[in-house]
Amino acid sequence: MRSRILRDMKARTAVANNELIRQAYRYITRNETLPARTRHQAQLALNSLPTNTAPVFLRNRCLETGHGSGVFREFRLCRFQFRLKALNGELPGVKKSSW
Amino acid sequence: MATPPTPARLAKLTRTACKIFSTVYNPTAARSGNKILRERLVGPTVSSYYPQPLVHFRDIKAAFPQLNLIDTDEKERLDEIARRKRRGKGAPKKGIVTYAI
Numbered sequence: 001m002r003s004r005i006l007r008d009m010k011a012r013t014a015v016a017n018n019e020l021i022r023q024a025y026r027y028i029t030r031n032e033t034l035p036a037r038t039r040h041q042a043q044l045a046l047n048s049l050p051t052n053t054a055p056v057f058l059r060n061r062c063l064e065t066g067h068g069s070g071v072f073r074e075f076r077l078c079r080f081q082f083r084l085k086a087l088n089g090e091l092p093g094v095k096k097s098s099w
Numbered sequence: 100m101a102t103p104p105t106p107a108r109l110a111k112l113t114r115t116a117c118k119i120f121s122t123v124y125n126p127t128a129a130r131s132g133n134k135i136l137r138e139r140l141v142g143p144t145v146s147s148y149y150p151q152p153l154v155h156f157r158d159i160k161a162a163f164p165q166l167n168l169i170d171t172d173e174k175e176r177l178d179e180i181a182r183r184k185r186r187g188k189g190a191p192k193k194g195i196v197t198y199a200i
Binding site for chain 2: 005006008009012013015016017019020023026027028029030031032033055058060063076
């Protein structure tokens with residue numbers, strides 16, 4: 001599972017590095033006052049960027065296990081790891097409720 | 100009886116309001132793509148999701164080659180392999196297939 005985390009880390013760096021150029025292309029594409037040819041070229045340039053530079057490519061993964069689903073954003077843990085840690089008292093402020 | 104203001108007058112009012120509040124005067128609602136420029140950059144947030152970059156022993160070793168650092172875990176592993184090989188318990192050679200009959 002470590003490899004998935006590494007892949008995601010790599011993608012995050014790529015997103016951060018390419019964000020400005022992506023936003024510039026997106027602006028040109030969405031701006032209807034610019035000539036259609038320019039806008040089309042910007043769209044093509046945007047499409048030709050590597051896939052992992054798109055923010056939608058990112059996935060929040062569990063820090064412990066690298067699991068990709070059921071991850072709490074606040075704790076960055078998947079639900080099972082969250083439960084284990086919470087029951088173990090490793091998460092400050094988290095308490096098992098009962099009523 | 101007061102007459103309603105003319106469209107031209109209303110447009111002028113909007114233009115003045117835009118000037119005062121420093122907003123863009125866009126009566127035809129043309130898509131200018133400005134909302135993309137207004138977006139917050141997410142780079143710093145997304146790249147700080149994982150707490151710290153992974154540092155392996157080999158990274159430290161590569162950073163300070165003059166120190167001649169020795170990875171004890173790796174050395175132990177290689178020694179164990181050598182010991183097993185001496186006892187004839189090592190991994191078989193690649194490409195040689197033996198069948199137990």
